[in-house]
Amino acid sequence: MSKRDELSINQQELTEAWQRTLPDVIQQSDRAEVQADEADPRSVRITIHSAGHQMYSFDFKVTYVDSREIRTTLVDVEKDGKSVDERTDSIQQLVEDYTRHIHECAQALHELTHA
Template sequence: MTEASVLNIDTDSLVQAWQKTLPTVMKTSDECHIQADEKFPDTLLIHIKNAGRSHYSFDFRCKYVDKREVHVDFLDVEQDNKSIDEQTEDIRLLIEDYIRDIHECAQQLKGLTKQ
């Protein structure tokens, strides 16, 4: 088990907590998968599959700045496993929604990460 550098929780427990909590703040039909970034112990990689007919999937990097705050980077969006332009209005709105969901999840887990 690796210790997250700015957190007092091991990475495996952090990933499990995110995997349990993030779906509760997202639209119920969307799916997510959380994994630790092997290179950076205070960073999570988040993959979200949009439940709509568009078959979009999104990748984000979520880095803990401190025990309460995260910085979220959008990495990629795909449709049917092919990268697509993220500059369309629909895609930008979905990215913004998911970033809000990720921040909300971090807020819900602050009791765990502040220990």
């Protein structure tokens, strides 16, 4: 019988830790917002506003599978408040970059999430 490797931090603390840490791993010119996912206590919602004149915002759902592993899901990409086709090469490149940054942030938070 193995004990399940579960998240050992409450959602409020988790959200605050992401709010503190994510800005350090994304580009300084980009802006990130982190909120608790009210439907799922193991998840946070992240919106990243890309820098520059493109005015893109990327919405991600980050769910803790266990205390170490996260699943990152792209929820939506918007430009000037309107949904856009996220399959273009330039947007896919940004999604990959942001997903990598999100995973870097999760790694930085291992001390908190893996007690």
